[in-house]
Amino acid sequence: MAQTPRLILGSGSPRRKELLAVLGITPNAITPPDIDEDPGRGEVPRAYCARVARDKAAAIAAGPDDIVLCADTTVAVGRRILGKPADEDEARRFLDLLSGRRHRVYTALALRRGDRLWERVVEARVEMKRLSREEREGYLATGDWQGKAGGYSIQGPAGAFIPWISGSYTAIVGLPLSETAGLLQAAGWPVWRQP
Numbered sequence: 605m606a607q608t609p610r611l612i613l614g615s616g617s618p619r620r621k622e623l624l625a626v627l628g629i630t631p632n633a634i635t636p637p638d639i640d641e642d643p644g645r646g647e648v649p650r651a652y653c654a655r656v657a658r659d660k661a662a663a664i665a666a667g668p669d670d671i672v673l674c675a676d677t678t679v680a681v682g683r684r685i686l687g688k689p690a691d692e693d694e695a696r697r698f699l700d701l702l703s704g705r706r707h708r709v710y711t712a713l714a715l716r717r718g719d720r721l722w723e724r725v726v727e728a729r730v731e732m733k734r735l736s737r738e739e740r741e742g743y744l745a746t747g748d749w750q751g752k753a754g755g756y757s758i759q760g761p762a763g764a765f766i767p768w769i770s771g772s773y774t775a776i777v778g779l780p781l782s783e784t785a786g787l788l789q790a791a792g793w794p795v796w797r798q799p
């Protein structure tokens with residue numbers, strides 16, 4: 605029987621580690637990628653997100669038989685890309701943009717094993733209620749916006765601002781479990797191995 609390959613989670617996101625753990629998967633190593641996440645000129649959100657996930661997977665050092673799993677989550681308002689806010693002011697501007705409207709959240713997966721690559725982009729739609737000043741400032745004061753694409757996290761206190769989603773909840777949190785399990789299996793990781 606073929607040996608189980610090593611799995612490297614190429615992500616410093618605690619959410620991605622926790623979501624993998626939901627599948628009973630503990631990676632053999634966790635290596636946060638160090639790449640330039642600036643969007644290129646004219647780059648549209650979906651293509652940007654896919655490209656960043658691919659760049660992350662390419663940047664992680666791994667053996668030829670290791671599986672590298674990387675992801676990127678991007679919030680999009682029309683053609684506008686909202687990444688992780690640099691500071692509270694930027695988070696405030698993002699929330700003002702998102703308040704009272706629907707936006708899209710893309711999470712791109714990139715799995716690499718040697719020179720083979722498996723990719724998926726998962727799209728979800730999210731509605732944020734119209735925020736009062738008190739809600740916005742109260743949320744910003746929690747600090748939960750830090751390190752979150754679009755300046756909010758649905759699994760945190762900002763969940764109180766999200767009355768409706770369409771698509772995968774786990775994709776919004778940062779790792780779509782259905783597609784992740786599918787790609788891991790395609791790359792040779794026994795997700796449903798019997799103990």
Ligand SMILES: Cc1cn([C@H]2C[C@H](O)[C@@H](COP(=O)(O)OP(=O)(O)OP(=O)(O)O)O2)c(=O)[nH]c1=O
Binds near residue numbers: 620
């Ligand atoms: C929209 C949204 C994003 N997020 C998070 C998921 C991602 O961690 C983060 C987007 O940044 P990413 O660049 O996708 O990931 P990261 O920098 O946290 O980690 P790494 O690149 O090392 O994998 O936003 C939530 O946790 N909840 C949400 O509702």
